Amino acid sequence: xxxxxxxxxxxxxxxxxxxxxxxxxxxxxxxxxxxxxxxxxxxxxxxxxxxxxxxxxxxxxxxxxxxxxxxxxxxxxxxxxxxxxxxxxxxxxxxxxxxxxxxxxxxxxxxxxxxxxxxxxxxxxxxxxxxxxxxxxxxxxxxxxxxxxxxxxxxxxxxxxxxxxxxxxxxxxxxxxxxxxxxxxxxxxxxxxxxxxxxxxxxxxxxxxxxxxxxxxxxxxxxxxxxxxxxxxxxxxxxxxxxxxxxxxxxxxxxxxxxxxxxxxxxxxxxxxxxxxxxxxxxxxxxxxxxxxxxxxxxxxxxxxxxxxxxxxx
Numbered sequence: 173x174x175x176x177x178x179x180x181x182x183x184x185x186x187x188x189x190x191x192x193x194x195x196x197x198x199x200x201x202x203x204x205x206x207x208x209x210x211x212x213x214x215x216x217x218x219x220x221x222x223x224x225x226x227x228x229x230x231x232x233x234x235x236x237x238x239x240x241x242x243x244x245x246x247x248x249x250x251x252x253x254x255x256x257x258x259x260x261x262x263x264x265x266x267x268x269x270x271x272x273x274x275x276x277x278x279x280x281x282x283x284x285x286x287x288x289x290x291x292x293x294x295x296x297x298x299x300x301x302x303x304x305x306x307x308x309x310x311x312x313x314x315x316x317x318x319x320x321x322x323x324x325x326x327x328x329x330x331x332x333x334x335x336x337x338x339x340x341x342x343x344x345x346x347x348x349x350x351x352x353x354x355x356x357x358x359x360x361x362x363x364x365x366x367x368x369x370x371x372x373x374x375x376x377x378x379x380x381x382x383x384x385x386x387x388x389x390x391x392x393x394x395x396x397x398x399x400x401x402x403x404x405x406x407x408x409x410x411x412x413x414x415x416x417x418x419x420x421x422x423x424x425x426x427x428x429x430x431x432x433x434x435x436x437x438x439x440x441x442x443x444x445x446x447x448x449x450x451x452x453x454x455x456x457x458x459x460x461x462x463x464x465x466x467x468x469x470x471x472x473x474x475x476x477x478x479x480x481x482x483x484x485x486x
Contacts (some may be wrong), residue, residue: 185324189241196237199452249454263439264292269337270435274424276351277358282409284359285367289374290402291394302367309364318357318430335432354431358424362416366409373405 207223208215228239238248249259288302312320326334332353338346377383378401386400387393397484425437432438443451 183377192241192244193237195452196240197233224288225272233317244454252451259451262451263436263454266434266436266439269433270424270428270437273351273354273358273427273433273435274420276355277424277427278362278413278420280415281359281362282366282427285363285370286406286409289371290397292397305360306364306367309360311399314357315362315430317360318353318427321353322430334355335430337431337433354427354433357430358420358427362420365416366412366421369412370405373408374401377401377405 183461207220207227207229211219211223221230228236231239243250249261249263251258252262288298291298308317321335325332333350336350338350340347383396383400386396424435424438427433427438428435430439440452
């Protein structure tokens with residue numbers, strides 16, 4: 173497993189460099205002149221030229237990119253032109269809410285998808301309900317689902333706060349109340365995707381010979397489902413989990429914007445609106461976890477529990 177992870181990491185380095193290259197050139201071209209942005213509308217051409225020379229903005233873009241990538245390898249991603257803060261100082265405090273939201277969303281989506289699809293009691297009621305929720309999760313966009321949930325549970329019923337973020341230091345109860353709606357919004361699509369994929373694999377595994385032998389031994393249907401079918405059906409979900417880390421970042425961006433969560437997503441949006449290219453480009457290394465996660469399913473592939481059948485002829 174360590175060799176595979178190392179190989180994936182080495183292959184992911186060119187990926188991150190290519191994304192940072194595209195971001196650097198596109199952002200530098202789209203967001204305009206940083207010197208003019210820093211000095212404001214009343215700046216004179218002479219002051220703009222002086223600041224460009226001071227920060228190196230008058231150099232060719234490929235020279236600026238090479239200078240940036242060398243500094244980035246040493247942990248220096250530049251400074252925010254508006255506040256003068258280092259990008260790492262701006263980015264690191266925003267990572268904790270984003271990571272918590274992403275982890276909780278994936279945990280809730282994966283757990284609910286596996287449990288509800290593996291339960292054997294009341295399947296005639298549970299499966300149509302799960303299918304309906306899956307269709308809603310796939311078809312309804314994140315922002316629309318978030319607004320709908322806010323209207324129902326915050327505006328109409330008044331059970332949950334409509335937006336904002338409460339730190340753990342403010343109390344566990346307040347923190348959980350603020351995170352319920354964002355987690356539901358983010359988890360909806362992944363619950364649908366994981367659930368439909370798992371159910372298809374669940375049906376295929378349940379028809380295997382060793383599952384029929386386990387049933388013939390007299391085990392209950394719940395024991396067969398959770399002990400034998402679930403471990404051998406979960407691999408496609410793990411694969412899908414790893415390949416969806418990229419879309420998770422986009423979903424978190426929308427969810428954080430809808431619920432005003434101070435995470436990396438809202439930082440990215442505000443950096444684009446405020447024309448802060450250094451902050452936008454610094455988010456390129458976030459693609460590395462996607463590369464690593466794609467190798468995890470191979471290492472975690474379960475070995476089917478095959479029952480041995482003895483045929484005795486008389």
